[in-house]
Amino acid sequence: DIQLTQSPSFLSASVGDRVIITCRASQDISSYSAWYQQKPGEAPKLLIYSASTLQSGVPSRFSGSGSGTEFTLTISSLQPEDFATYYCRQRKSYPITFGQGTRLEIK
Amino acid sequence: EVQLVESGGGLVQPGGSLRLSCAASGFSFSDHYMDWVRQAPGKGLEWVGRIRKKSNSYTTEYAASVKGRFTISRDDSKNSLYLQMNSLKTEDTAVYFCSRVSSDYDNDYWGQGTLVTVSS
Numbered sequence: 001d002i003q004l005t006q007s008p009s010f011l012s013a014s015v016g017d018r019v020i021i022t023c024r025a026s027q028d029i030s031s032y033s034a035w036y037q038q039k040p041g042e043a044p045k046l047l048i049y050s051a052s053t054l055q056s057g058v059p060s061r062f063s064g065s066g067s068g069t070e071f072t073l074t075i076s077s078l079q080p081e082d083f084a085t086y087y088c089r090q091r092k093s094y095p096i097t098f099g100q101g102t103r104l105e106i107k
Numbered sequence: 108e109v110q111l112v113e114s115g116g117g118l119v120q121p122g123g124s125l126r127l128s129c130a131a132s133g134f135s136f137s138d139h140y141m142d143w144v145r146q147a148p149g150k151g152l153e154w155v156g157r158i159r160k161k162s163n164s165y166t167t168e169y170a171a172s173v174k175g176r177f178t179i180s181r182d183d184s185k186n187s188l189y190l191q192m193n194s195l196k197t198e199d200t201a202v203y204f205c206s207r208v209s210s211d212y213d214n215d216y217w218g219q220g221t222l223v224t225v226s227s
Contacts, residue, residue: 001171034213036152043204043217044144044152050211087152091212095170096142096154 002026002090006099012107017078021102023071023088032092035064035073038101039084047086048073080106109133109216111205116221123195123225129188129205129218137161137183140208143190145201146220153201155179157208158188173199195225 003026031051036044046055048064061076088099115127143155156169158179167179178191202222206214
């Protein structure tokens, strides 16, 4: 199975900050990565797919990059509604796997 | 508007069975693969399995943790997805989400989830 390791697991930041979350894969997954946002009590929401494509309706302050084994999610200027948990996910091979999550909290 | 509504969750004893349903609306259900994803209390997301569409012979994939115990099926005439869970274990306790698979093979829409609790 492909393991995904996110860093950091916990992040404290302020409104307006630029935030970068990293996801490392245990083997080459090409560009078959995605990023999801989840708020407490809610379903996950797709933000980025195919490593860098912004899902329709997602604000442009979110961006994704990377290929192979290293991927990043960048939030250019944190807004109050961005405080949530973020997950990367790979679909290169079965079983589909998620990272352990990065919890983003208000400083 | 795409909507996915799960139902069928509840309390079940270890070793028991439960069948979850997911009612889909607002899109052409038969044209999409569908996934089940679960989340144990306070934990991360775990992919459970996938069912492909008719043109792919409704084939399925499963996580190792559920293979042989869980079965995913669908009824395109009812726009419904199912998860039959047998031989349930305490570690199967989780919120179960159904999710639509997009043309890019990512999960673009999710239901709100249904809670399954396996406990004696």
